[in-house]
Amino acid sequence: MTRIAEARSLDPMSAIHPNQAGIRDPHPLFLFPNLPALGIFIPMNPIAHPSRRHFLKQLAATGAACAAWPLSPRLPAAQPTPRFACVAFSKPFQKLGPDETADLVAEVGWDGIECPVRKGGQIEPDRVEEDLPRLVEALARRGKRIEIMTTDITDANDPKTQRVLRAGAKLGIRHYRLAHLRYDPQRPIPEQLSAFRLRMKELETLNRELGVCGGYQNHSGSGYVGGPVWDIHEMIRDCDPRHLGTHFDIGHATVEGGYAWRTHARLMTPFFSAVYVKDFYWKKAGSNWQAEWRPLGEGMISREFFNLLKQSNFAGPISQHHEYPLGDKSAMIQSFKKDLIVLRQWLA
Numbered sequence: 001m002t003r004i005a006e007a008r009s010l011d012p013m014s015a016i017h018p019n020q021a022g023i024r025d026p027h028p029l030f031l032f033p034n035l036p037a038l039g040i041f042i043p044m045n046p047i048a049h050p051s052r053r054h055f056l057k058q059l060a061a062t063g064a065a066c067a068a069w070p071l072s073p074r075l076p077a078a079q080p081t082p083r084f085a086c087v088a089f090s091k092p093f094q095k096l097g098p099d100e101t102a103d104l105v106a107e108v109g110w111d112g113i114e115c116p117v118r119k120g121g122q123i124e125p126d127r128v129e130e131d132l133p134r135l136v137e138a139l140a141r142r143g144k145r146i147e148i149m150t151t152d153i154t155d156a157n158d159p160k161t162q163r164v165l166r167a168g169a170k171l172g173i174r175h176y177r178l179a180h181l182r183y184d185p186q187r188p189i190p191e192q193l194s195a196f197r198l199r200m201k202e203l204e205t206l207n208r209e210l211g212v213c214g215g216y217q218n219h220s221g222s223g224y225v226g227g228p229v230w231d232i233h234e235m236i237r238d239c240d241p242r243h244l245g246t247h248f249d250i251g252h253a254t255v256e257g258g259y260a261w262r263t264h265a266r267l268m269t270p271f272f273s274a275v276y277v278k279d280f281y282w283k284k285a286g287s288n289w290q291a292e293w294r295p296l297g298e299g300m301i302s303r304e305f306f307n308l309l310k311q312s313n314f315a316g317p318i319s320q321h322h323e324y325p326l327g328d329k330s331a332m333i334q335s336f337k338k339d340l341i342v343l344r345q346w347l348a
Contacts, residue, residue: 094122098138114148156202181225207243215247220255245273293323
């Protein structure tokens with residue numbers, strides 16, 4: 001192996017200059033490997049160490065020949081990849097076809113979507129191999145992608161689990177959301193959490209095999225596993241967050257935790273694989289109080305959460321969820337755009 005080849009073998013993506021590999025006065029084809037494609041052929045010098053004069057003479061001839069060759073159009077500068085991909089849960093517009101969905105996403109300005117791949121969702125699990133690629137292709141034509149699949153998955157041994165995850169992994173979709181679990185009110189909570197912990201470990205093993213990452217969302221409401229947030233930690237504390245973590249929902253965390261959302265976020269931050277954003281306020285209905293979902297910035301979730309998020313090591317997708325009334329398609333798009341502007345301001 002030559003010294004250049006040896007140096008390249010350490011990192012095939014690195015651009016190693018010959019002199020960095022200890023090679024002196026290299027052949028011009030090392031610096032300009034496409035010369036034969038331009039009709040320029042330079043014989044390899046059989047001398048192991050050609051003189052500098054010989055090398056410069058060859059290089060000057062090469063430069064003169066290249067100057068006469070028409071230049072290719074300048075390519076646009078590559079845009080830096082944003083730390084956070086801002087996407088939307090497509091449930092409000094899941095009845096649209098692939099191209100209509102992609103057009104809407106492009107018009108709003110999201111980076112992609114969180115797609116319901118579940119019974120009654122945008123993609124039915126029984127048709128995942130046929131319909132998911134079409135949606136991925138339509139989004140890709142507009143520079144968008146599916147960042148997260150929302151699924152019915154809770155069991156690694158269910159045949160549909162592997163079917164959906166393998167289809168997604170084949171298309172480069174790394175993140176998926178698990179279905180919600182419910183507590184049995186007739187059984188002790190610790191006993192149920194022990195059983196759920198085993199299921200999470202089995203899913204972690206499958207995810208590692210497929211190169212994907214599952215996430216369990218905290219959801220407010222009576223009986224939901226994950227409503228108090230700490231119980232998610234009990235379920236996944238022994239899992240590798242690269243393969244099984246949480247999709248932390250700051251809206252639901254604030255509904256359930258009030259002022260304690262900071263503690264909940266601190267507890268779960270090492271396991272963040274996605275973040276969900278929605279807003280609400282408490283509204284009195286008769287003698288009862290209920291959470292009413294609102295446009296982002298018009299409710300009770302704290303902007304401080306996003307400052308803490310920027311200070312963390314999290315760099316995954318942020319999905320906007322729209323639970324408030326959206327009106328017709330035109331009004332819906334305007335609401336989406338407004339919420340996205342607020343989110344990006346809070347992340348700036």
